[in-house]
Amino acid sequence: MPESGIAGTTNKKEAQKTFLLHAARRYIWWETTNGAMAYPQKILAQVMNIGVWNDMCKLVELFPPQELLNVLDKAEIGQFNEKSWHFWHNRLSEKIPSMPKRVLE
16 A cells, blocks of 8 residues: 555655665764764765665655755765766756866965
């Protein structure tokens, strides 16, 4: 039976939290899990940039496209490699903006 209503939303939020905990341990190994969980967008960005295929598929299943686009929109310099930047923009939107760049003055 498909999830719906309040219970479905609660189950999805729990699944998202479980995924973020797993991903925090796997992709932000230099931080404590609790420290990484303070920045869920950073966790999502790491999975989008260096994640294995199964984790990226789970990410797409659990998080709405607009939330993933928001991760791209708020990306820090160096957070994405060029291949991942193009992949996710092609998957989620119609345009591929320039990657964030550091400007030296």
